[in-house]
Amino acid sequence: MTGAQVRFGLSTIERWYGAARRERRDPVGVLRRKVRKDLGVQISVNAPLQRAIREQYAQHPSWSVYLHYANLLALAQTRAEIAPVPAYSTIRRFFEAQGLRKRRRLSSRRTEGAERAEQRLLDREGRSYEAEHVNSVWHWDGHGGSLKVLWTSVEDQLLAMLPGRK
Numbered sequence: 001m002t003g004a005q006v007r008f009g010l011s012t013i014e015r016w017y018g019a020a021r022r023e024r025r026d027p028v029g030v031l032r033r034k035v036r037k038d039l040g041v042q043i044s045v046n047a048p049l050q051r052a053i054r055e056q057y058a059q060h061p062s063w064s065v066y067l068h069y070a071n072l073l074a075l076a077q078t079r080a081e082i083a084p085v086p087a088y089s090t091i092r093r094f095f096e097a098q099g100l101r102k103r104r105r106l107s108s109r110r111t112e113g114a115e116r117a118e119q120r121l122l123d124r125e126g127r128s129y130e131a132e133h134v135n136s137v138w139h140w141d142g143h144g145g146s147l148k149v150l151w152t153s154v155e156d157q158l159l160a161m162l163p164g165r166k
Contacts (some may be wrong), residue, residue, distance in 0.1 A: 044086040045094045052082050053094065061103040065092050 020027040045053075052075060056068055063071075069091045076083040085091070095101070105118070 040097070042090065042094055042097070044090050046082070048079075048081040049085065050094075052079070053091070053100070057095075057100050061100075062105045064102055065095050068095070 016031055019030045023030040049072070052072065053068065056071060056075075057063075060068075066088065069085075069088050072082070072085050072091065076085045
């Protein structure tokens, strides 16, 4: 794929050839890369630990992953079923795989209105402009001028168009 020279041993080529000959339907498919059987599974994050992470995230979605990790370490000292807590990088990968991202809080005050506003933002889709390349989205609404022009009537507009009038 890169154009660099590659060398294979005779035993490797013999193994590939034998596998291709034994396969009746798709001899080339046998030679493709195999998908790992444990793909998408994190054995080191056991079920009780996953429940603890989800409970903690439900209560504190604005916490960083590191803050969740530090609290999981403290929680593991009191709850033996979630111990041992794996490394921070494993917990971070679990958060990313499950879509548990840090959410910005609208307000530090936990009022009823702030709770409703946060829930509304969670329930609805938030759209923004997407640009495939630089300068592909432009917006000009005409408010950037230095002169303010106010006409009170159509007559003033017509008079302003006459030569020598301002």
